Amino acid sequence: MALKGPLIVGLCVLLGCLFLVMLPSMIVTARPYSNWRFREVQCEYSAQNEENNRLDCFPELKMPTERECQARGCCYVDVTVNREAVVPECYLPRGVGYEVMGTKQVLTSGYELYLQRINTPRFFHREAENLVVHIDEQAENRLHVKISEYHYVNYQDWKFPVKMDRLWEPRYEVPIEVTRPARQSAWKDYIFNYTTNPFTMQLTRRISNRFNMIDTSLGALVFEDQFLQITMKLPNSVLYGFGEHKKTRLRHGMNWRTVGMFSAPGHVDDDQHENANLYGHHPFFMNIDDDGNAFGVYFHNSNAMDVHLTPMPAVTWRTTGGILDFYIFTGPTPQQVIQQYQEVIGRPEIPPYWALGLHLGMESFQNADALEKFVDDNIKAGVPFDVVFSGMDYQNYYLTFTHNEEKVRKAFIEDLHSKYMKYAIHLTPALSSHQPRAKFDYFPFYYAEKHGILVNRSDKLTPAFGVSWHGETAYMDFTHEFAKVHWAAFAQALHDQLPFDGIIMTENEPANFVNGARSGCDLESKWNNPPYNAKLKTSMLFRETLCMDSQMAKGINYNLHSLYGHFSAEASNYAGSLLKNNKRAMTLTRASFAGTGQFAGHFLGRNKATWEGMYQSMIGVDEFNMFGIPFTGADICGTTGEMSVDSELCQRWMQLGAYQPLARIFRATNSSRMDPGAFTGSVLANMREMARRRYRVLPYMYTQIYHAHVDGYALVRAPFYDFNFDKLNVWDVDWEYMLGNSLLVAPVMEEGARQVTLYHPDWRFYYFYDPQEAGIVVGSILDSASEGTNITVSAPLNEIPIFIRGGYIIVTQEPGNNTYYSRMNPLEIWVAMPENNEDIARGDLFWDDGETLNTYERNIDIYMEFFADLLKLEMLSQRIGLMEYNDKIILPRIQKVTFVGLQKNPGNQLYVDNVQLGTEFFDYDVTNRVLEIRGIDLDITSDHRIDLQAPN
Numbered sequence: 001m002a003l004k005g006p007l008i009v010g011l012c013v014l015l016g017c018l019f020l021v022m023l024p025s026m027i028v029t030a031r032p033y034s035n036w037r038f039r040e041v042q043c044e045y046s047a048q049n050e051e052n053n054r055l056d057c058f059p060e061l062k063m064p065t066e067r068e069c070q071a072r073g074c075c076y077v078d079v080t081v082n083r084e085a086v087v088p089e090c091y092l093p094r095g096v097g098y099e100v101m102g103t104k105q106v107l108t109s110g111y112e113l114y115l116q117r118i119n120t121p122r123f124f125h126r127e128a129e130n131l132v133v134h135i136d137e138q139a140e141n142r143l144h145v146k147i148s149e150y151h152y153v154n155y156q157d158w159k160f161p162v163k164m165d166r167l168w169e170p171r172y173e174v175p176i177e178v179t180r181p182a183r184q185s186a187w188k189d190y191i192f193n194y195t196t197n198p199f200t201m202q203l204t205r206r207i208s209n210r211f212n213m214i215d216t217s218l219g220a221l222v223f224e225d226q227f228l229q230i231t232m233k234l235p236n237s238v239l240y241g242f243g244e245h246k247k248t249r250l251r252h253g254m255n256w257r258t259v260g261m262f263s264a265p266g267h268v269d270d271d272q273h274e275n276a277n278l279y280g281h282h283p284f285f286m287n288i289d290d291d292g293n294a295f296g297v298y299f300h301n302s303n304a305m306d307v308h309l310t311p312m313p314a315v316t317w318r319t320t321g322g323i324l325d326f327y328i329f330t331g332p333t334p335q336q337v338i339q340q341y342q343e344v345i346g347r348p349e350i351p352p353y354w355a356l357g358l359h360l361g362m363e364s365f366q367n368a369d370a371l372e373k374f375v376d377d378n379i380k381a382g383v384p385f386d387v388v389f390s391g392m393d394y395q396n397y398y399l400t401f402t403h404n405e406e407k408v409r410k411a412f413i414e415d416l417h418s419k420y421m422k423y424a425i426h427l428t429p430a431l432s433s434h435q436p437r438a439k440f441d442y443f444p445f446y447y448a449e450k451h452g453i454l455v456n457r458s459d460k461l462t463p464a465f466g467v468s469w470h471g472e473t474a475y476m477d478f479t480h481e482f483a484k485v486h487w488a489a490f491a492q493a494l495h496d497q498l499p500f501d502g503i504i505m506t507e508n509e510p511a512n513f514v515n516g517a518r519s520g521c522d523l524e525s526k527w528n529n530p531p532y533n534a535k536l537k538t539s540m541l542f543r544e545t546l547c548m549d550s551q552m553a554k555g556i557n558y559n560l561h562s563l564y565g566h567f568s569a570e571a572s573n574y575a576g577s578l579l580k581n582n583k584r585a586m587t588l589t590r591a592s593f594a595g596t597g598q599f600a601g602h603f604l605g606r607n608k609a610t611w612e613g614m615y616q617s618m619i620g621v622d623e624f625n626m627f628g629i630p631f632t633g634a635d636i637c638g639t640t641g642e643m644s645v646d647s648e649l650c651q652r653w654m655q656l657g658a659y660q661p662l663a664r665i666f667r668a669t670n671s672s673r674m675d676p677g678a679f680t681g682s683v684l685a686n687m688r689e690m691a692r693r694r695y696r697v698l699p700y701m702y703t704q705i706y707h708a709h710v711d712g713y714a715l716v717r718a719p720f721y722d723f724n725f726d727k728l729n730v731w732d733v734d735w736e737y738m739l740g741n742s743l744l745v746a747p748v749m750e751e752g753a754r755q756v757t758l759y760h761p762d763w764r765f766y767y768f769y770d771p772q773e774a775g776i777v778v779g780s781i782l783d784s785a786s787e788g789t790n791i792t793v794s795a796p797l798n799e800i801p802i803f804i805r806g807g808y809i810i811v812t813q814e815p816g817n818n819t820y821y822s823r824m825n826p827l828e829i830w831v832a833m834p835e836n837n838e839d840i841a842r843g844d845l846f847w848d849d850g851e852t853l854n855t856y857e858r859n860i861d862i863y864m865e866f867f868a869d870l871l872k873l874e875m876l877s878q879r880i881g882l883m884e885y886n887d888k889i890i891l892p893r894i895q896k897v898t899f900v901g902l903q904k905n906p907g908n909q910l911y912v913d914n915v916q917l918g919t920e921f922f923d924y925d926v927t928n929r930v931l932e933i934r935g936i937d938l939d940i941t942s943d944h945r946i947d948l949q950a951p952n
Contacts, residue, residue: 043075043076043077043093051079051087052310052311052312053218053312054087054088054091054092054310055088055091055092055218055219055220055231055310055314055316056088056090056091056092056308056316057069057072057074057075057088057090057091057092057121058072058074058088058090059308059318059532060531060532060533063089064089064090066089066090068090069089069090072090072121072122072123073093073119073120073121073122074090074091074092074093074121075090075091075092075093076089076090076091077089077091086255086256087256092121092219092220093121093220095118095198096118096119096120096121096198096220097117097118097120097198097199097200097220097221097222098115098116098117098118098120098131098198098199098221098223099115099116099118099196099197099198099199100113100114100115100194100196100197100199101114101115101116102114104135107134109136109138109184110134110135110136110137110138110144111134111135112132112133112134112135113132113133113135113194113199114130114131114132114133114150115130115131115132115133115199116129116130117129117130117131117223118197118198120220120221120222121220122224123222123224123227123531123532124224124225124226124227124531124532125224125225125226125526125531126224126225127222127223127224127225128149128223128224128225130149130150130151131147131148131149131150131223132147132148132149132150133145133146133147133199134146134147134148135192137184137188137192138180138181138184139181139184139185139340140185140187140188140189141188141189141190141329141330141331141336141340142181142327142328142329142330142340142343142344143190143192143203143327143328143330144326144327144328145201145324145325145326145328146323146324146325146326147221147223147230147323147324147325148170148171148173148323148324148325149170149171149223149323151170171321171322171323172303172321172322172323172555172556172559173322173323173325174300174301174302174322174325174563175479175554175555175560175563176563176566176593176595178300178327178344178345179343179344179345179346181343188206189205189206189207189330189332190203190204190205190206190213190330191203191204191205191206195217198220198221199221200215200216200217201214201215201216202214202215202216202217203215203328205293205330205332208291211233211235212235212289212291212293213235213289213295213328213330214232214233214234214295214297214328215232215233216230216231216232216233217233218231218233218312218314219231219314219316223324225526226320226321226526226530226531226532227318227319227320227531227532228317228318228319228320228321228322228323228324229316229317229318229319230316230317230324231314231315231316231317232297232314232315232316232317233312233313233314234287234312234313234314234315235287235289235290236287236288236289236290236313237254237311237313238251238287238288238289238731239251239252239254239285239286239287239309239313239315240252240285240286240287240623240626240718241282241284241285241286241296241623241626241627242259242261242282242283242284242285242307243261243278243280243281243282243284243623243624243627244261244277244278244279244280244281244282244592244620244623244624245259245275245276245277245278246266246276246278246616246620247275247616247619247620247623248612248615248616248619249619249732249734250619250622250623250718250734251731251732251734252309253309254309254310254311254312254313255309255311256308256309256310256311257275257308257309258275258306258307258308258309258535259275259306259307259309259535260275260277260304260305260306260534260535260536260537261277261281261282261283261304261305261306261307261534261562262277262281262304262305262534262536262541262561262562263277263278263279263280263281263509263561263562263564263565263591263593264277264278264279264509264536264537264538264543264544264545265279265507265509265511265544265545266278266279266605266606267606268606268607268608268639268640268641276536276537277536277537278605279509279565279590279591279592279605280565280591280592280593280596280602280624280627281302281562281563281592281593281594282592282593282594282623282627283298283299283300283301283305283307283317283594284296284297284298284299284341284594284626284627285297285307285315286334286337286338286626288334288720288724288731290727292724292725292727293331293332293333294331294332294333294334294336294337294724295328295329295330295331295332295337296328296329296331296337296338296340296341297315297326297327297328297329298326298327298328298329298341298344298345298594299317299319299324299325299326300325300326300327300594301319301321301322301323301324301325302322302559302560302561302562302563302593303319303320303321303322303558303559303562304319304320304321304530304534304536304541304561304562305317305318305319305320305534306318306534306535306536308535318532318534319534320530320532320534320558321558321559322559327341327344329341333721333724334717334720334721334724335713335714335717335721335722338625338626338628338712338713338714338721339711339712339713340712341628341712342597342628342712343712345594345595345597345628346595346597346598346628347597347598347628347708347709347710347712348597348598348628348629348630348631348705348708348709349573349584349597349598349599349600349631349709350584350702350705350706350709350855350856351584351586351601351631351705352583352584352585352586352850352851353698353702353819353823353850353851354386354387354422354586354818354819354820354850354851355386355387355502355586355601355631355662356386356661356663356698356701356702356705356819357384357385357386357387357663357694357695357698357818357819358383358384358385358386358387358663358664358665358691358694358695359385359386359387359388359389359424359662359663359664359665359666360374360375360378360385360387360388360389360664360665360675361387361388361389361390361391361424361664361665361666361667362374362390362391362393362666362667362673363390363391363392363393363666363667363668363669363671364390364391364393364669365390365393365407366393367406367407368405368406368407368408368409368412371388371390371407371408371412372409372412374388374673374675374677375388375416377675377677377678378675378676378677379419379677379817380677381676381677381684381688382688383675383676383677383687383688383691384688384691384692384694384695384815384816384817384818384822385421385691385818386421386422386818386819387421387422387423387424387501387502387586387664388416388421388422388423388424389423389424389425389426389502389504389664389666390407390408390425390426391426391669392426392428392469393407393408394407394408394425394498395407397470398468398469398470399432399435399442399470400427400428400429400430400431400432400444400490401427401444401490401491401493401494402442402494403494403497403498408423408498410497410498410499413498413499413500414499417499419817419818420818420819420820420821421818422501422502422586423498423499423500423501423502424500424501424502424503424504424586424588425494425498425500425502425503425504426504426505426506427491427503427504427505427506427572428468428469428505428506428507428508428510428511429475429476429478429505429507429508429510429564429568430466430468430469430470430473430474430475430507430510430511431444431445431448431454431473431474431475431476432445432468432470432471432472432473432474433445433449433463433465433472433473433474434470434471434472443493444490445474447486447489448474448476448486449463449474451482451486452480453476453477453480453482453483453486454474454475454476454477455474455475455476455477455510455546455550455551455552455557456477456550456551456552457547457549457550457551458522458525458547458549458550458551459551460551463475464517464546464547464550464551464557465517465518466510466512466513466514466516466517466545466546467512467513467514467518468507468511468512468513472518475510475546476568476571477552477553478564478567478568478570478571479552479553479554479555479560479563479567480552480553481553483553483567483571484570484571484574484575487571487572487574487575488571488574488575488578488579490575491503491572491575491576491578491579492575492578492579495579501580501586502576502585502586502587502588503572503573503575503576503585503586503587503588504587504588504589504603505565505568505569505572505587505588505589505590505591505600506590507590508564508565508568508569508589508590508591509544509545509561509564509565509590509591510545510546510564510591511544511545512544512545512546513544514544515540515542515543515544516528516542516545516546516547517546517547521542521547521548521549522547522549525548525549527547527548527549527556527557527558528541528542528547528548528549530548530558541558541561545561546561548561562591562593563593564591565589565590565591565592565593565596566591566592566593566595566596566599568589568591569587569589569591569592569596569599569600570596570598570599572585572587572589572599572600573585573587573599573600577853580851582853583851583852583853584851584852584853586601587599587600587601588600588601588602588603588631588662589601589602589603590602590603590605592627592629594627594628595628596629597627597628597629597630597631600629600631601629601630601631601632601633601661601662602624602629602631602632602662603632603633603634603635603662603664603666604617604620604621604624604632604633604634604635605639606635606639606640606668607634607635607638607639607640608638608639608640608641609637609638609639609640609641609642609643609649609650609674610638610641610649611649611749611750611751613634613638613641614649614652614653614656614747614749615735615749617633617634617656618656618734618735618737618747618749619734620632620634621633621634621660621661621716621737622716622717622718622734622737625661625714625715625716625717626714626717628712630661630705630708630714630715630716631661631662631705632660632661632662632716633657633660633661633662633663633664634657634660635664635665635666635667636650636653636654636656636657636663636664636665636674637649637650637653637654637665637667637674638653638674639666639667639668639671640667640668640671641671642671642672643672643674646681646682646683647674647679647683648751648752648797649751650674650679650683650687651683651686651687651690651797651798652747652748652749652800654676654686654687654690654691655686655690655747655748655799655800656745656747656749656800657690657694658690658691658693658694658800659693659694659697659739659743659745659800659802660716660739661701661705661715661716663694676688676691682798685798686797686798689798690800692815693815694815695813695815695816695819695822696812696813696814696815697739697743697810697812698813698819698822699811699812699813699827699845699847700740700742700743700810700811700812701715701739701740702846702847703740703811703844703845703846704739704740704741706846706856707740707846709856710856713740713741715739715740716737716738716739717737717738718733718734718737718738719733719736719737719738719744719759719761720733721738722738722741722761723761723762723763725762726761726762726788729759729788729789730759730761730788733759735747735749735758735759736758736759738805740810741805741808742804742805742808742809742810742832742843743768743802743803743804743805743810744758744761744765744802744803744804744805745800745801745802746758746793746795746800746801746802746803747800747801748795748800748801753795754794754795754796754797755792755793755794755795756792756793756795756801757790757791757792758790758791758792758793758801759789759790760782760784760788760789760790760791761788762788763805763806763807763835764781764782764805764806764807764832764833764834764835764901765781765782765803765804765805765806766779766780766781766782766803766804766806766832766900766901767779767780767781767782767803768802768803768804769799769800769801769802769803770799771793771794771795771796771799771801772794772796772799773794775927776794777925777928777930778900778930779898779900779901779925779928779929779930780928780930781901781928781929782803804830804832804900805832806832806833806834806835806841806901807832807833807834807835807839807840807841807842808832808841808842808843809829809830809831809832809841809842809843809844809866809868810829810830810832810843811827811828811829811830811843811845812827812828812830813825813826813827813828813892814826814828819850823850823890823892824890824892825892826892826893826894826895826896827845827892827893827894827895827896827940828894828895828896828897828898829843829866829873829875829894829896829897829898830898830900831843831866831868831873831897831898831899831900831902832900832901833868833870833899833900833901833902833903834901835901837869837870837901837902837903837904838869838870839869840867840868840869841866841867841868841869842865842866842867842868843865843866844863844864844865844866845862845863845864845866845940846861846862846863847861847862847863847864847882847891847940848860848861848862848882849882849885849886849889852885855882858881858885859879859881860881860882860884860885860886861879861881861882862877862879862880862881862882862883862891862940862941863877863878863879864876864877864878864940865878868899870902870903870904870948871904871947871948871949872945872946872947872948873897873899873945873946874943874944874945875894875938875943875944875945876943877940877941877942877943880941883941891939891940891941892940893937893938893939893940894936894937894938894939894940894944895934895935895936895937895938896932896933896934896936897932897933897936897946898930898931898932898933899930899931899933900928900929900930901929902924902929902930902931902948903929904948905924905926906922906924906931906948906949909947909948909949909950910922910933910946910947910948911946911947911950911951912933912936912938912944912945912946913938913944913945914945914947914951917933917935917936920935921933921934921935921936922934931948933946
C-alpha cells in the first residue's frame with residue numbers, strides 16, 4: 001500500500017509525458033476527412049526525386065511538415081534551392097493508383113477496363129475502390145477516355161469488393177450531350193497504349209516513333225468522393241487554353257503555376273491578378289510538340305477545379321467532383337484541333353448580320369432624354385452604328401422583365417426601328433421576391449414559384465434567396481425542362497411594352513450580393529465546405545453566389561454551378577428567336593461553358609480603361625475563339641476608368657475593336673461617356689473612321705463567321721494557328737492576330753507609340769492601311785530582310801497596322817449608316833497575289849438575308865468562290881438558294897476589283913465576261929504593282945470572269 005501513492009504519481013507523470021510527446025502529432029493531424037497513419041514508402045528509388053517530376057501530395061497546404069507528409073504515405077525531400085519555392089517537398093511516390101483486373105472487355109464502341117485501387121495515399125474522404133475505364137476511339141482524330149466509379153462487378157474469377165451502402169448512386173456527370181461521329185473510322189492516326197500495374201495511359205501519333213501527346217505514367221490516379229486527380233505529361237511546354245481569366249499572355253508559363261476554373265462574378269479591381277477565375281468555365285487546352293504538331297484535351301467536367309502546370313512539362317487536373325471524362329483531339333494543326341473540339345461541344349451560331357455592327361450603350365442614362373441625346377449625338381456625328389443598349393436602367397426598380405417608360409420610351413425604340421437600328425436589353429436571372437402581391441405586382445416570380453422553376457434550398461422546396469439590385473431575390477432554374485418556355489413568356493410580356501431586339505444575359509453565374517444567403521450557408525455540409533478547395537480567387541465556393549447545397553432540377557448547385565450561364569444563354573436564345581418570329585436572335589452572355597457558342601456570343605465583362613486592360617481584352621478574344629465562341633469582344637475604352645477628352649488610349653482601343661467580332665462601347669454608372677459622339681475634333685474623326693472601316697470589312701467577317709459555324713474555324717487567332725511551321729518564332733506571339741485567314745491585325749498598345757514592332761510571318765503580306773509614309777500605299781508589299789522575324793512598321797495615331805495575306809481574296813463593302821444601308825452598297829474584291837504569281841489566290845463570300853435561321857442548312861443563301869492567278873479572276877456562284885426563298889431581296893453588286901502584288905501589267909488587254917474594258921476604267925501602278933478596276937457592275941448570283949489578257 002505504501003507503494004501505491006508513488007506508483008500512481010509515476011503513472012500520471014508517464015501519461016503526462018506521453019501526452020506532451022503526442023500533442024504535436026495530435027495537433028498536426030487533427031484535420032477532417034483524413035486517415036493519418038504512417039506507411040512505409042520507398043521514395044529513395046523514385047524518379048520523382050527529380051524536382052521537376054514531383055507531384056504535390058499535399059495540395060491543400062502550401063508547406064506541410066514532414067510528419068504530416070509521411071502520415072499520408074507520401075515522400076518528403078527538401079527542395080535544393082529555397083524552401084519558400086513552389087517546388088513541393090511532399091510529393092507522390094511511384095507505383096500507386098489503380099491496377100487493371102483481368103483483360104479488357106470489347107464493346108460495340110471501344111472497350112472497357114476494370115480497375116482496383118492499390119496502396120494509394122488517402123487524401124480526404126471515401127476513395128473509390130473500383131473504377132471502370134471506357135476507351136472509345138471515336139474517330140481517326142478523336143479519343144474519348146471516361147473513368148468512373150464502378151460500385152460492384154463480377155468479372156470472370158475476380159469479385160471486386162462492394163461497400164454495403166444502400167444509398168449509393170452513380171456519380172454526377174455533366175448533363176450536356178456531346179456530339180458523336182456518325183460512324184467510327186477504321187483507321188486512327190494515333191496509337192493508344194496502357195500499362196496494367198499501376199494503370200497508366202499513353203497516346204502517340206502513328207506516324208511518329210517517339211512520345212508526342214500524353215502520358216499519365218508520371219503520377220498516381222486519385223479518385224475520391226470530392227477529390228479527383230490525374231497528371232498528363234506533355235511533349236512540350238507550348239501550352240494554351242483554360243478559361244476564363246484575365247491573362248497578360250496567351251501562352252501559359254509552366255513554372256509550378258496553378259489555374260482555377262469555376263464560374264464567378266468578376267470585378268475590375270480585385271480580378272486584375274492573373275489566373276483569377278472569372279465568368280466562364282472552359283477546361284480545354286492545346287499543346288504543340290517540337291515538330292509543330294498540335295493536339296488538344298477537353299475535360300468534360302463542371303465542378304470547381306484547378307490545373308497545376310509543372311516544368312516537366314506536365315498538367316495535373318484536380319477537380320472536386322464528377323468523373324474523369326476526357327476528349328483528346330490529335331489535330332495535327334492548331335486549326336484542326338479547334339475544329340475537332342467543336343465537333344464535340346457544338347459549332348457556334350451565326351449571329352444576325354446587324355449584330356456585327358457597332359454597339360453603343362451606358363449602364364445608366366438617368367432618364368429617357370439622356371438616352372435619346374446619346375443616340376442623336378452619334379447620329380449627328382456621322383458614326384455608323386447598329387445597336388443601342390442600356391444596363392438595367394430600363395427597368396422599374398431593377399425588377400427583371402419590367403419597363404420604366406421614364407427611362408426608355410417605347411416611341412423611341414419604334415423610332416430606332418424606323419431607322420433600321422436595334423435596341424438590346426440586359427437581363428439577369430434574379431426574380432424579386434419582395435413584391436407584396438406577386439401575382440399582380442410581379443408575375444415572373446409568382447409563376448416561377450408556382451410551377452417550381454426556381455433554384456431551391458437544400459430542402460428542395462424553399463426558394464434559395466439571395467440579394468440583387470432590387471433586394472431579396474430568387475433565381476430562375478434554367479435546368480428545369482419548362483424553364484425555356486416560361487422565360488420566353490416573361491420576355492414576350494416585356495416585349496409588348498418595350499420592343500427590344502437582343503438579349504444580353506449578365507450576372508448569370510449567378511451573381512449574388514451576399515455570400516450564399518443572408519442567413520449564410522450550412523458549413524457542416526460537405527458541399528459548402530468541401531475537404532479540398534480548388535485554387536480559385538477565394539476558397540469560399542459560394543462567394544457572391546448561391547450556397548453550393550442549393551437544388552436545381554438536374555441536381556445540386558455544387559455540380560451545376562458552372563453550367564448556369566450556359567443554360568440561361570440557351571433559354572434566352574430560345575426566347576429571342578420566338579420574339580423575332582423564328583429569326584436569328586442576338587444573345588450575349590457573361591457566364592459560359594464549353595458549347596455555349598451554339599446559343600450566344602460573349603462579352604468579356606467589366607474591364608478598366610488602361611493599356612494593360614486593352615492588351616488583356618485581345619488575349620480574351622483570342623481564347624474565346626479557341627473555346628468555340630467566336631462572337632466575342634470587350635468593352636472598348638473600358639467599362640470604368642476616366643480618360644482625357646483627347647484620349648489616345650480610347651482611339652487605339654477603338655482601332656482594335658473595329659477589327660474584333662463583337663464591337664461594343666459600354667460604360668458603367670458614374671463613368672463618363674466614351675462613345676464617338678462624346679468626342680470632338682480629331683478624336684471623333686478617328687473613331688468615326690474606324691467605325692466605317694469596320695463596316696467596310698463586314699462581308700469578309702460575316703463569311704469567316706460562316707466558316708466558324710460550318711467548319712469550326714477560329715475567327716480571331718494568334719499567328720501560330722496559320723504559321724505554326726515557324727515553330728519557335730511564332731509560339732509566343734500574342735501582340736497581333738489573324739482576323740480570319742486573310743487579315744493580319746497589329747494594334748498599338750503602348751502610350752505614345754507611333755510605330756509597332758510586329759512578327760512578320762514567313763509569308764507575303766500587303767499593306768491594307770495607309771502608313772502615311774512616302775512610297776508606301778495600300779497594296780504595297782510588306783517587305784522584310786528576313787521573313788519570320790520581328791519588324792517595325794509605321795503606326796500614326798489615326799491608323800492601325802493591318803495587312804492582307806498573299807494568296808487570299810476578300811470582299812469588302814462601301815460602309816453606310818448601319819448594316820441595313822451598308823448591305824445594299826457596292827462590293828469590292830481584293831485579290832492579294834501570292835509571292836509566286838503563278839500560284840492561285842482563293843477566297844469566298846457568304847451572303848444571306850442576315851436574319852433567317854439556319855440559312856446554310858436550308859440552302860437559302862448565296863455562296864461564291866473566287867480564284868485568281870496572273871492571267872484571270874474567276875467568280876463562281878455555287879449556291880443561290882436565297883433568290884428562290886426571297887426573290888425581292890436587294891443584293892449588293894460588285895463594282896470594283898483591286899489586285900495587289902500583281903507582277904503583270906495588263907496594258908490594254910482587260911476583259912470582263914469576254915467584253916473588253918476601256919482603259920479609263922482601270923489603272924496599274926507599276927511601282928507598287930497594284931491594279932484597280934472600276935466601273936464594272938456584276939451580280940453575286942452568276943459566274944463571272946475577268947481576264948488580264950485577251951481571252952482564248
